Amino acid sequence: MPIIYTKKFMKTVSIIAILSTVLLLFRNGMRIVDIIVNYPEYEVLTKREFFRYINIIIQNFIFIGIFIFLIFNPQKFILIGLIALFYSVDILLSNTQFPYMGIPMFALSIATFAIRGFFLKNKKIKISIFAATYIICLVVPVFYVEHFLDYLIIKIAISFVIFIAIFFFIEYAKQIASRQATKEKILNIASFKGLERSDMYLLQQILDNKKYKEIAQNIHGSEGAMRNKLSKIYKILEVGDRTGFLTIYSGYELIYEPEQSKNLTN
Secondary structure (H helix, E strand, O other): OOOOOOHHHHHHHHHHHHHHHHHHHHHHHHHHHHHHHOHHHHOOOOHHHHHHHHHHHHHHHHHHHHHHHHHHOHHHOHHHHHHHHHHHHHHHHHOOOOHHHHHHHHHHHHHHHHHOOOOOOOHHHHHHHHHHHHHHHHHHHHHOOOOHHHHHHHHHHHHHHHHHHHHHHHHHHHHHHHHHHOOOOEEEHHHOOOOOHHHHHHHHHHHOOOOHHHHHHHOOOOHHHHHHHHHHHHHHHOOOOHHHHHHHHOOOEEEOOHHHHHHHHO
């Protein structure tokens, strides 16, 4: 059973989204109050600095909206990766007072994208784009930041440590994958309480990369009803959504054998 899309994992994502929403609301509120109360102090700032401050407030409100959406739709946790990617690139390029936070945030974005199966297709091209983006973010500040060399050495050191951690994690994941590879890639739908043989046919069409509209036409039903049906199936399988199902069970053979399911449970 995949652990990434379990109810416990989804609940954790929702809790993270709630905490992030509260923290961003509190932080943004403090910034707004600071501008209102201490506005004369901000008049001495350059327009560029002042508008950057306002831009941060606007960005945070956008992130708050995304986190509120995640509270009710935790299976879309790839949005956390998008926020982390945006945040890391912004911090690394601007080289703010917290430049090193951009490095673990970039690692978080890669991990989130990987879990959601983003690198399954065109892997080399996508990894190359991420690597090039990261290198650019590290090097660009050299043109306008003092003591950049000191910052760069520390950034490289932190990046190296994170790279080692990711390397060991990947090797561990490969070991688990190699063990699972020895097993037959068969998904017995009957082993999941609440699923029927007709659900297997729906899922097979998902594995065949058919669009929802096409599947609805094949079963002579409405697309809305079919989407609701699949949503319930995804919850039972604990895969989150279509992307999660394809990420985990791509290449599997679907069967519906109640007797085999009973033997497995006994």
